[in-house]
Amino acid sequence: MKVFGVDIIRGSVRSRTERPVYALVVLEDGEVVATAQVNAFRLSRLIARDEPDLLATDSVQELAVDQHALVGFMQTLPTKTALVQVTGGERKETLQKVAGRYNILVEKTDPFAEAGAAARIAYLGGGAVVVAFEKTTEVTVSRHRSPGKGGWSQNRYVRKVHGAVRERAREVEGHLVAAGLRYEKSERLAYGGFSRVQFLVYAPRDEIPVRTYAGADVQVRVQGRRLDRIRYEPLSRRPRYLIVGIDPGTTTGIGAVSLEGEVVEIFSSRQMGPAEMIEHITSVGKPLIIASDVSPMPDTVEKVRRAFNAVAYVPPQDRSVEMKLDLTAGTGYANPHERDALSAALDAYRSYKNKFLNIARRVPPGYDLDEVRAGVLRGRSIEAVLTDLSGRQRPVRPEKKVVPPPEEPAGRDERDERIAHLDRTAKRLRAFVQELEEGIEEKDAEITRLKRQIRRERSGRSKAFQRDAEVAKRDAQIAALKKRLRKEEKRNKSLKKRIERMRRVEELQVGEGQAAVKALDSLTHDALRGLEADLGVGKEDVVAVRTTDGWGRSVVKDLAAMHVRAVAVPGDSLDGQDPHLVAEALAARLPLVPGGTVGLRLMGRIGTVEEERLAAALEAWAGRVEAHEREKKASMLNQVFKEYQTEREKEVRRRG
Structure with missing residues (x-):
């Protein structure tokens, strides 16, 4: 495996004056094969030429100014090259902290040391892969x-x-x-x-x-x-080792810390069995030590421990509440169950802390300390663990095949020890499986009982739902009918008012020598629509207009189309009216009569005129209409004569 580790020496991708210069460390099968100081262009050329498996950095912001530029940079990478941010994904840590997990010392002021550390961490499976593509x-x-623009041979x-x-x-x-x-x-x-x-x-x-x-x-x-959105995925899918404390009971508390003593998880829940505990712990990591705050370890905690084949830890004596409070101060637990579980995990870490430090001193740089600690706590020597990790992390180059001698092969004792260890593990697992099977039978009976209870509850709830649905349906129908009733009542009230006004109009028409009048506020569409809604306007109705200001041609035409008997306008004579209004009425054949000459009297929306005077005014209007027609015909004849005279003059001029 070839890994490129890079770290910026000077400059910045954001600077326009000083472009970035990088420290490059090339790792091949875990060994440093080259170091160089390169600019961004030279780095891209080397990546394209060598096609490394991993390009490791402590921050992708050293390679691109923003996400758009980062995607553009990743488009230029070879398809087999993965970009790795060794300090993590969304939640970043310092390079020194991450390197400490692999027992690697990093000098902050040395870019080549940081580039080498990034390359080695990525080689060992640390960090997060930057994923930008579907x-x-x-x-x-x-x-x-x-x-081009064209030419003789463009086609x-x-x-x-x-x-x-x-x-x-x-x-x-x-x-x-x-x-x-x-x-x-x-x-x-x-x-x-x-x-x-x-x-x-x-x-x-x-x-x-x-x-x-x-x-x-x-x-x-x-x-x-x-x-x-760019996302980050762990480079290695291997779960991290944890020290897990469990406080069983009606409410189960779980507390987990890393092998560096950092709090990773605090959780509590009611009615958790061993299976639920195992599932939750597995989602967090891999427990190396299962701890309890009491001695001996409770059976439930022991079942969980055997499921993971973890190292057991119990305190020499039960810890007091004061000691638990001191251990968990500032951790943010929510209840006593979480406090007891977390105190058990922290107590176990404190017990193994010196051993972990001793292991770190004896392990050379470049090894996963958590893996070494796990192997040592399970009874193996540091040398055996390091040999195993070396075989996994550094592929051995093929050598000349050597035929082993017929004597007893080397490593026989180690194989026997491994077989015995596997036998013991198999026995423990068989016993655990038997316990789980017994628990399954109890759970099956409990499930059957609960299913019957659920069916009963579901049947009763279904009936209640049906009843509620029917009630809701009826309520909706009632609401719709009430709304319709209010609408009809409002319409009925309006019609009653209209009937009352029409009755008053009829009463006015009963009088001797009187004709009923319907009053119109002005010659506008709004006023006409209001009168139609209140009293109605029909054939042979007499309409009185209070003012002719703002009159409109379309309103005059609408009244003429309704075939009203007459329109009474203010004043004693039509000579004082707008001549355009009179002309429009003559054209539309809408009778206009002056209100003063017909004895107009108005009372709100209704009124009366004297029948005889109205008839006389209509005769006068008829005379005006006849005179208008005569003038119109005379004008037409005059126009025809002028056109004929003009044509004759043109013809005479043409003939000379």
Whole structure:
């Protein structure tokens, strides 16, 4: 495995004056093979040439100014190269703290030391991989040059470029089909072929059998589809070792700390059995030590310990409440159960702390201290653990095969010890399985009882739900009917008022020599609509207008269309009215009469006029209409005569 570790020496990606310079340390199979001081361009060239498995840094902000630039940088990386931030993902730690877990000392002021530490941590599986792309890839085949503005041979040149795009797209599609990849294709037709062909391949970028290419006429661009937000995934899926304290009971408390004594988890819940405890602890990490705050260890805690094959810890004597409070001060527990569980874990850590420090002093740099501590606590020597880790972390180069002698092979004792250890583990697991099977029978009976209870509850609840649904349906119907009733009552009230006003109009018409009048505030659409709503306006009705200011032609036409008998306007004569209004009424054949000459009397929306005087006014209006018609005909004849005279003059002038 080849790993590049980088750390910035000077400059910054954000600076426009001083570009960044990096310290580069190259690790191959765990050994430093090269160091160099490079700029960003040289670093990209080396990555493209050597294609390392991992590119490790303590902060991706040293490589890109923002997420957009980081995605652009990752597009340039070889498909097999993963970018690793060794200080973690969303929640970062210092490089020195992370390096301490691998017993690596880092000098803050030495960029090459930090680059080497980052490379070694990534090689050992530490840190988080930066993930910026989906599991789909876009492969785009397009022109590498513009057709230009024209010329004698432009058509032939365009055909050549577009034909080259089509041929290259066919080659790419052939590679995708041969690799058995699923894809979608979109083409943009152009003269002589295609100007652009895009493939959406449902596979990650490292599985695409096509590489980015730029030729004279055609270019191929392979890009992973970027995620909406960059995420971080652990480089190693191995769970971290923990010291877990458990306080069983009606409310179970669980407290977990790392092998450095940092609090990792505080949790409590009611009615937790061994299976639920095991599931929750597994979601947090891998317990190396299971601790209890009382001696001897309770049976429930012992079952959990045997399930993980963890080291047991019980205090020499029961701890007092004062000691538990002192151990857990400032940890933020929520109840006494969490306090007791966390105090057991911290007490176990305090008991093993000196041993952990001694192991750290004896382990050379470059090994996972947690793995070494776990092996030593399980009874192995430091040398055996280091040998095992060396075999895992540094692949041995193939050597000349040596035939072993016929005597007893070396390492027989170690194999026998391993077999005996596995036998003991198998016995413990068989006993634990038997206990679990007995517990399963009890749980099955409990489940059967609870299912019966659930069926009874569900049946009663179903009936209640049906009743509630029917009640809600009836309530909705009642509300709708009430709303409809209020609407009808309002309409009924309005109609009663209208009937009362119409009755008053009828009473006015009963009088000798009188005619009823309906009053209109003004000659506007709003006033006319209001009168229609209150009293109605029909044929042979007499309408009185209080004011003619703001009159409109469309209102005059509407009244004429209603065939009203007459419209009474203010004043004693029509000569004082707007001549345009009189002309419009004559054109629409709407009778206008002066209110003063017909004896108009108004009382709110209704009134009366004298029938005889109204008839006389209508006769006068009829005379005005006849005079208007005569004038109109005379005007038409005069116009025809003038047109004839004009045409004759033109004809005489043409003939000379």
